[in-house]
Amino acid sequence: MSKPFPPVKPYAHGLLDVGDGGADVNRIYWETSGNPDGKPALCVHGGPGSGGRRGARTVFDPATYRIILFDQRGCGESRPHAGDPAVSLEHNTTQHLVADMERLREHLGVERWLLYGGSWGSTLILAYAERYPERVSEIVITGVTMTRPEEIDWLYGGVGRFLPGAWEAFRDALPPGDRGGDLVAAYARLVNDPDPAVRSRAARDWCTWEDAVIAHEALGHPGAYSDRPSDALMAFVRICTHYFAHRAWLEDGQLLRDADRLAGIPGVLFHGALDLGSPLVTGWELARAWPDAELRVIRDAGHIGSPAMLKAILQTLDRFGTRR
Secondary structure (H helix, E strand, O other): OOOOOOOOOOOEEEEEEEEOOOOOOEEEEEEEEEOOOOEEEEEEOOOOOOOOOHHHHHHOOOOOEEEEEEOOOOOOOOEOOOOOOOOOOOOOOHHHHHHHHHHHHHHHOOOOEEEEEEOHHHHHHHHHHHHOHHHEEEEEEEOOOOOOHHHHHHHOOHHHHOOHHHHHHHHHOOOHHHOOOOHHHHHHHHOOOOOHHHHHHHHHHHHHHHHHHHHOOOOOOOOOOOOOOHHHHHHHHHHHHHHHHOHHHOOOOHHHHOHHHHOOOOEEEEEEOOOOOOOOHHHHHHHHHOOOEEEEEEOOOEOOEOHHHHHHHHHHHHHHOOOO
């Protein structure tokens, strides 16, 4: 298999009540497609806050897999939507998302499932799998992240060495008193400011920086993050800054430290050698700590992947589709 499968429509979907939030009870959107009796596979989207990419279904053979997709709290078709500044993010943390995934598994009657995702999605996959290893059959990750402080500091600081003009614009869009401190926390304050003009400008400035990093890749393109409706963009930035300002509520190095809990789970880690925002060292370190994982370095790929990475993913999922 070297090409994605044709798009398929979901045969079931819904909003799962996951509690919290007082009057605004969190409900996460989910859908299933493919073979209802097939091998369960959960697509875990990135961001955080980007919403599930519906095109992710096309990497799975719909005759083999029961393809499950969901939108994490506050984004996509989940409700309440974080694009609304009145929506609190108090009950939107990594631990809440892990619990949501487990509640979704129970709701759908899945015993064990393959987990597939990348970027922030890989952090959430690892957090879930280390909490519920007995519920995971295989893991396929693209663009490995563990959302450690050093990774956050790199993406919103260190990588500016390669893009000094864009990074200075990102920094200087903040009030003067915030430019020498924690830029992520400063943006988190701005996108929750009472003034809608301040919120909107901060969200655009944040995405302009994210766009610049991706566009710098060989296969990157402008507008990768900012090309979305205004409410989706606001939700994305509010959730991103919320998570990264709190270091994803993970102890520094926690996911790497607990990688031994993944023993016995086959995993394939795809990482682009040209990934500027998430350097290869993260995937390298995880593969060394997780003996059942194979690191596949794709030489022509950055964070957004490449045709060669897509082909390798398709081949891996085809192989895992025969495991029971």
